[in-house]
Amino acid sequence: MKAGALFKPIKNFDNNLAHLYEHYLILDFHRKLGLDTASTFGWVGGKTFEDYLFIDYGFYNPKIEKSFTDYLSQKKDFNEKQILEALSIINLEDKIKYRITNLELLISQLEELENMPWNIDKNSQKPLPKVIKQIKQQEPSYITTTIKLNSDDPNLHKLFLRFKVIIDDIIQRNLDSNYPNYSQGFSPITIWNEGKYADFIKVNAFEAVEHNAILKLCQNTIKNFDLEKNYQNIKHHFDYFREEPLWQDVQIDYYKYSGVITNNQKIAQLATIDNLQQILNKLSFEISKTNQDDFDSLV
Secondary structure: OEEEEEEEEOOOOOHHHHHHHHHHHHHHHHHHHOHHHHHHOEEEEEEEOOOEEEEEEEEOOHHHHHHHHHHHHOOOOOOHHHHHHHHHHHHHHHOEEEEEOOHHHHHHHHHHHHHOOOOOOOOOOOOOOOOEEEEEEOOOEEEEEEEEEOOOOHHHHHHHHHHHHHHHHHHHHHHHHHOOEEEEEEOOOEEEOOOOEEEEEEEEEEOOOOHHHHHHHHHHHHHHOOHHHHHHHHHHHHHHHHHOHHHOOHHHHHHHHHOOOOOHHHHHHHOOHHHHHHHHHOEEEEEEEEOHHHHHHOO
16 A cells, blocks of 8 residues: 655645645546546545645555656646635535635635645745635535445455445545535444344535435445446455554454454455445445534544
């Protein structure tokens, strides 16, 4: 696995502009990869603080690291459509409605931030004017998706403990492509009715969305997912999961939350195309409204 983190100093940039730049890069890179690949490549995340912006990543396939390195060195087309999409995510994350006061100046500042080298602790020469204005506080609509494995096979339950990470990512990438949203995370897996089925929940913040639209998106995403095409990336994931020393204690949490005794080596051994496809075939979804008080179980 290839993992790391990058930073840029942002002291002289408006913090909201730097935050928008963070989300723009992540959205744009996912789309450059293409949805199927982006679903199983690993992750790219970010965090914007007062003085520094960070991008972190982890790639199960070394070829994707080169794609990411190439992407960072390429000139970005900061277009209005993706800028507004990134702004919508910030609205949901911060629970604040923002407005761009000068799009041309904002793009110019994004380009200036883009031209600053990564991992060099040197600020721009002077503070830049703010071009993102706070309009009002706004509470998002929080939607819970329960992802249920309808099987009593204990081996599929064991595989589901880890495969859920990829399932969540497959669905999340498709959500990102269709609706402004901000992922709040997902819960550990619970085994129900003496092993009759297993499930976990994921929670997302939306501006406004119909429950049935999210249900159909989840169903179609899994139905149309090409496991054979993506299996090599998934295999890289489980190969790393099997060997990574820092992840060997995850079996404690599996027992703590799910009551399952297993280990990384056993789970990776179960990750055959046949077993993975069985899980995908046996998934169902339930959509409901929730609120922030219900987030305690998320990780």
